[in-house]
Amino acid sequence: MTDRLPPLTALRAFDAAARHMSFAKAAEELNVTPAALSFQIKSLEEHLGQPLFRRLNRAVELTEAGKTLAPGAAEGFETLTAAWRATRRLQDNTTLTVTAGPGLTAKWLAPRLYEFARAHPEIDLRFSATLRIMDFVRDEVDVAIRFGYGPDPGLYVLPVPPEWVTPVMSPELAERYTTPESLMKAPLIFDESIDFLDPPVDWPAWFRTQGIDFTPTHGSHFSQADHAIDAAVAGAGVALGRRGMAITDLHAGRLVAPFKTAIETKAHFRFLCAPGTETRPQIAAFRDWFIAEIDKTAYVSDEFEIIPVEDIPPP
Amino acid sequence: MTDRLPPLTALRAFDAAARHMSFAKAAEELNVTPAALSFQIKSLEEHLGQPLFRRLNRAVELTEAGKTLAPGAAEGFETLTAAWRATRRLQDNTTLTVTAGPGLTAKWLAPRLYEFARAHPEIDLRFSATLRIMDFVRDEVDVAIRFGYGPDPGLYVLPVPPEWVTPVMSPELAERYTTPESLMKAPLIFDESIDFLDPPVDWPAWFRTQGIDFTPTHGSHFSQADHAIDAAVAGAGVALGRRGMAITDLHAGRLVAPFKTAIETKAHFRFLCAPGTETRPQIAAFRDWFIAEIDKTAYVSDEFEIIPVEDIPPP
DNA sequence: ATCTTCACATAAGTATACCTTAACTGAAGT
DNA sequence: ACTTCAGTTAAGGTATACTTATGTGAAGAT
Numbered sequence: 001m002t003d004r005l006p007p008l009t010a011l012r013a014f015d016a017a018a019r020h021m022s023f024a025k026a027a028e029e030l031n032v033t034p035a036a037l038s039f040q041i042k043s044l045e046e047h048l049g050q051p052l053f054r055r056l057n058r059a060v061e062l063t064e065a066g067k068t069l070a071p072g073a074a075e076g077f078e079t080l081t082a083a084w085r086a087t088r089r090l091q092d093n094t095t096l097t098v099t100a101g102p103g104l105t106a107k108w109l110a111p112r113l114y115e116f117a118r119a120h121p122e123i124d125l126r127f128s129a130t131l132r133i134m135d136f137v138r139d140e141v142d143v144a145i146r147f148g149y150g151p152d153p154g155l156y157v158l159p160v161p162p163e164w165v166t167p168v169m170s171p172e173l174a175e176r177y178t179t180p181e182s183l184m185k186a187p188l189i190f191d192e193s194i195d196f197l198d199p200p201v202d203w204p205a206w207f208r209t210q211g212i213d214f215t216p217t218h219g220s221h222f223s224q225a226d227h228a229i230d231a232a233v234a235g236a237g238v239a240l241g242r243r244g245m246a247i248t249d250l251h252a253g254r255l256v257a258p259f260k261t262a263i264e265t266k267a268h269f270r271f272l273c274a275p276g277t278e279t280r281p282q283i284a285a286f287r288d289w290f291i292a293e294i295d296k297t298a299y300v301s302d303e304f305e306i307i308p309v310e311d312i313p314p315p
Numbered sequence: 316m317t318d319r320l321p322p323l324t325a326l327r328a329f330d331a332a333a334r335h336m337s338f339a340k341a342a343e344e345l346n347v348t349p350a351a352l353s354f355q356i357k358s359l360e361e362h363l364g365q366p367l368f369r370r371l372n373r374a375v376e377l378t379e380a381g382k383t384l385a386p387g388a389a390e391g392f393e394t395l396t397a398a399w400r401a402t403r404r405l406q407d408n409t410t411l412t413v414t415a416g417p418g419l420t421a422k423w424l425a426p427r428l429y430e431f432a433r434a435h436p437e438i439d440l441r442f443s444a445t446l447r448i449m450d451f452v453r454d455e456v457d458v459a460i461r462f463g464y465g466p467d468p469g470l471y472v473l474p475v476p477p478e479w480v481t482p483v484m485s486p487e488l489a490e491r492y493t494t495p496e497s498l499m500k501a502p503l504i505f506d507e508s509i510d511f512l513d514p515p516v517d518w519p520a521w522f523r524t525q526g527i528d529f530t531p532t533h534g535s536h537f538s539q540a541d542h543a544i545d546a547a548v549a550g551a552g553v554a555l556g557r558r559g560m561a562i563t564d565l566h567a568g569r570l571v572a573p574f575k576t577a578i579e580t581k582a583h584f585r586f587l588c589a590p591g592t593e594t595r596p597q598i599a600a601f602r603d604w605f606i607a608e609i610d611k612t613a614y615v616s617d618e619f620e621i622i623p624v625e626d627i628p629p630p
Numbered sequence: 631a632t633c634t635t636c637a638c639a640t641a642a643g644t645a646t647a648c649c650t651t652a653a654c655t656g657a658a659g660t
Numbered sequence: 661a662c663t664t665c666a667g668t669t670a671a672g673g674t675a676t677a678c679t680t681a682t683g684t685g686a687a688g689a690t
Contacts, residue, residue, distance in 0.1 A: 631690105632689100633688100634687100634689075635688080636685105636686090636687080637686100638683105638684085638685095640682080640683070640684095641680105642682105643678105643681105644677105644680100645676100645679090646675105647675095647676075647677080648673105648675080649674080649675090650672085651670105651672090653670085654669070655666105655667085655669095656665105657664105657666095658663100658666105659662105659663085659664080660661100660662080660663075660664095
């Protein structure tokens with residue numbers, strides 16, 4: 001017989017039946033009568049040349065053929081559904097789904113979102129704070145904001161100024177630790193979320209910018225950047241704060257950055273979306289707002305001597 | 316409108332049109348007239364609420380919506396087609412597709428296949444010699460023979476006796492190197508295809524079974540086991556031959572294994588197929604033949620003192 | 631400049647695939 | 661023995677999908 005695809009409605013009926021393991025429930029899902037579904041399955045079995053379900057009297061179970069077909073059918077229809085939904089979303093100019101890492105969401109986006117929501121009441125903003133790299137089509141996400149290196153093939157990438165780090169601490173601690181040397185005795189906070197950077201942007205690197213050869217051996221470690229900043233705000237120690245993470249607490253006076261040397265890394269935040277979607281109204285609005293917010297705090301960089309990490313002398 | 320799937324025939328028409336970038340060719344592929352296809356696309360665009368193609372006079376091009384939908388549609392239908400074909404193959408009891416690594420194919424399967432083909436003339440045997448792990452459904456493979464550890468969740472695994480290695484060389488070389496100590500001065504051949512084993516099954520391990528602490532520093536390296544064996548047959552040096560790889564050349568007298576100590580590893584060949592398919596006639600026939608062939612050479616193991624690799628004293 | 635060709639659109643008519651209602655079957659639970 | 665449940669079967673209607681035939685507009689040829 002044909003090695004091509006069988007009637008697709010029949011295949012979809014099978015998919016629903018296999019997922020529910022019930023013809024009746026499958027019929028309900030597809031808004032047809034059980035009779036119709038029974039026919040579809042029967043016709044599919046005729047196309048195939050062998051049964052897909054074993055009819056027990058109160059239930060159905062999959063035959064070997066059914067077990068072979070079911071996972072692929074489910075995956076195939078899932079893919080189609082995701083693609084169709086993503087396409088439909090293109091003309092929905094009222095919803096905007098953004099994903100960002102938990103740190104950026106907590107320390108940068110969340111405090112500013114109220115402004116965006118007020119400026120664009122027509123946009124229904126949804127957030128997904130996860131580190132998982134997402135698929136724009138499959139996960140129904142419009143914009144991703146991610147910290148790291150490029151390149152990102154096949155994506156629209158908006159350049160954002162590079163990120164730098166400098167020691168930050170609570171005002172109380174700043175009275176105790178007034179010189180770079182004194183930090184060697186201070187409780188240090190380690191932000192493991194930037195461990196992946198190469199060359200490393202860490203405490204030894206910062207001490208070297210001060211002409212100090214010192215590798216701290218203990219301190220508090222945090223896997224997420226916002227937790228490290230929170231610890232610093234609470235007075236638990238001195239953190240190497242990333243500009244984007246610390247800026248809100250610096251402005252609020254909860255943190256101070258007494259030393260005016262910062263390390264710049266090639267990694268930076270990147271505004272990512274599927275190519276072509278950057279012109280959709282809500283994405284363009286979000287992008288413009290995002291750039292404006294970053295520009296608002298750009299002057300902070302002028303206060304610091306910013307040293308590219310690759311210019312730091314090796315140990 | 317509905318967020319559910321649109322009419323599937325229309326989606327399939329779009330998929331074909333997007334792949335060919337031509338309505339006429341898509342119509343040909345689907346065995347319908349161009350007019351029918353034109354209607355399908357139009358109906359899909361109405362479902363969506365926006366055009367999927369931009370009609371230029373001599374050609375068509377995808378709109379943003381089309382570009383969003385096309386990859387997912389293609390992938391979805393590919394998945395469905397693969398699943399359907401895999402299901403149809405279940406009732407094809409005349410074809411058998413086997414995949415194995417290049418080493419096993421060259422040194423073990425190929426020399427024996429003639430026998431199998433003669434014993435089962437009704438089976439149309441196809442081979443795929445690749446190291447790539449294959450998906451039984453997507454790659455249309457019935458049986459995989461792989462060297463390594465388990466477990467393999469969700470697969471039928473036929474246990475095969477464990478694999479061991481012992482020094483092998485050409486008869487000429489064997490006259491020169493008659494003691495384990497003499498091998499320290501022999502040209503050694505390294506088979507990198509078993510480097511992934513842990514604990515390692517390598518020359519230092521074998522020397523330790525002889526009470527010799529020796530780590531060879533140079534020799535010939537081969538990334539594939541069959542090439543290492545071929546080099547040994549050619550008299551280029553002494554290889555640590557895997558039972559399964561060397562057995563044919565040992566029987567033929569092209570190789571000899573003068574030292575009767577072998578190292579056994581927990582890794583072994585595994586006969587893998589999708590669960591449930593082990594009862595299909597051609598797979599059962601191949602499995603039975605495979606076991607019988609292995610049993611034929613089982614007595615060889617009796618000649619050796621086989622030491623499990625974990626029992627070898629550490630350096 | 632006009633003609634031809636090409637690729638797709640449109641109109642009208644037709645077939646068939648799909649669905650519904652209604653009655654049936656056979657086993658499990660009451 | 662009666663009810664219920666899950667799926668099957670039959671008959672008939674409707675919407676879907678296809679066909680043939682004709683129309684349209686621009687690219688390329690003469």
